[in-house]
Amino acid sequence: MRKVTNRCCGSIEISEPDIIEAMKDIQGYIDISPGDFKEVFQVAYTHAIQRIQNSLIATDIMTRSVHCVEHTMNLMQTATFLADKGISGAPVVDTEGHIVGVVSEKDFLGKMGLGKSASFMQVIAHCLNNKGCMVTVLHNHFIQDIMTAPAITAGPAISIGAISELFIDKQINRLPIVDIEGKVVGIVTRTDLVQSYSVPR
Amino acid sequence: MIFFKKMRGNGQSPPRVSLVEICWSWIGSFIGITAVALIHYKLLDQNGLLLLIGSFGASAVLIYGAIRSPLAQPRNLLGGHILSAFIGVTTFQWLGEYPWLAAAVAVSTSIALMHLTRTLHPPGGATALIAVIGGESVHKLGYLYVLMPTALGACVMLAVALIINNIPKNRRYPEFWL
Numbered sequence: 001m002r003k004v005t006n007r008c009c010g011s012i013e014i015s016e017p018d019i020i021e022a023m024k025d026i027q028g029y030i031d032i033s034p035g036d037f038k039e040v041f042q043v044a045y046t047h048a049i050q051r052i053q054n055s056l057i058a059t060d061i062m063t064r065s066v067h068c069v070e071h072t073m074n075l076m077q078t079a080t081f082l083a084d085k086g087i088s089g090a091p092v093v094d095t096e097g098h099i100v101g102v103v104s105e106k107d108f109l110g111k112m113g114l115g116k117s118a119s120f121m122q123v124i125a126h127c128l129n130n131k132g133c134m135v136t137v138l139h140n141h142f143i144q145d146i147m148t149a150p151a152i153t154a155g156p157a158i159s160i161g162a163i164s165e166l167f168i169d170k171q172i173n174r175l176p177i178v179d180i181e182g183k184v185v186g187i188v189t190r191t192d193l194v195q196s197y198s199v200p201r
Numbered sequence: 202m203i204f205f206k207k208m209r210g211n212g213q214s215p216p217r218v219s220l221v222e223i224c225w226s227w228i229g230s231f232i233g234i235t236a237v238a239l240i241h242y243k244l245l246d247q248n249g250l251l252l253l254i255g256s257f258g259a260s261a262v263l264i265y266g267a268i269r270s271p272l273a274q275p276r277n278l279l280g281g282h283i284l285s286a287f288i289g290v291t292t293f294q295w296l297g298e299y300p301w302l303a304a305a306v307a308v309s310t311s312i313a314l315m316h317l318t319r320t321l322h323p324p325g326g327a328t329a330l331i332a333v334i335g336g337e338s339v340h341k342l343g344y345l346y347v348l349m350p351t352a353l354g355a356c357v358m359l360a361v362a363l364i365i366n367n368i369p370k371n372r373r374y375p376e377f378w379l
Contacts, residue, residue, distance in 0.1 A: 016212075016213055020213065023215055027218065027219055027221070027222055027371050027372075028218065028222055028268060028372060029218050029222070029267045029270075030215060030269055031272065033212045033213065034212065
């Protein structure tokens, strides 16, 4: 947790002159040295960040109506499904609804030979330059061939601080939330996470 | 080397307070000590009792001059003086034959007790010390020393602090009671 704190929010530095100015603004003798106040402030700030990061958990911010794809679908069905729903990735589940992986744009791009960090513009550039489309390689393949497995998942009680850390460390954009049996009960996307910080609590 | 480096200090002093603030500190302490001194000289002294003990001068610095300080709050003012007075009298009665030892034990024990009870108030150390070194007039009070001068004087000082420190718009006292 502290690692994340330092990475994203540890940079607010108040200086001793700031504190001395504040002490002049607040009248009366304040019985603490500016250096000690700074120390108290910095430790309190870290605690505040931790409190905020732990105050919300996945169930508070996750999207509950999850669009899952079945592991037997082929890539045409999958792409059509994702396009219809307007999403860029989804958990992959078996016939009983247990999560077996995650499929996303990155996996498609990887299969097309562009590397997982490729962009849509690279697809266009590649297709125009080659007078043909690399998308055809996706025919006759199934989700199982391209999905990322095993899926990175978490339980409903994971804090938003821990989710942020997973997003950064694992370089993922969505985190399926599963129950003890491995069934998908929700999903936290980057959008959900961003909204959780902006909605007044 | 770190040991000596620490002695240099690397902090700064808090800024000087405004002249208005200084005026109110002067007024508060003037009235507070006036009240205690008047009671002492006009009422008690004639009967051989005393109210004026040096440690109230130190308390005045805190409760009229540094009113936001945790050390200056009523819990500390009353608790610190009363507990220390009790420790001082007890110590003298046990160790009075060795005044140097009684003096040291009284002060150090009262500091420990004030810490334990969250009533740390620096003048309490003086109150405990005076119980030992105060001479015949203090010694013959016995545990009355706890009530009077100590508790009575502290209450008078507190009453003045409550009135004077709350007159200016941007002063308030206390921060907390308990």
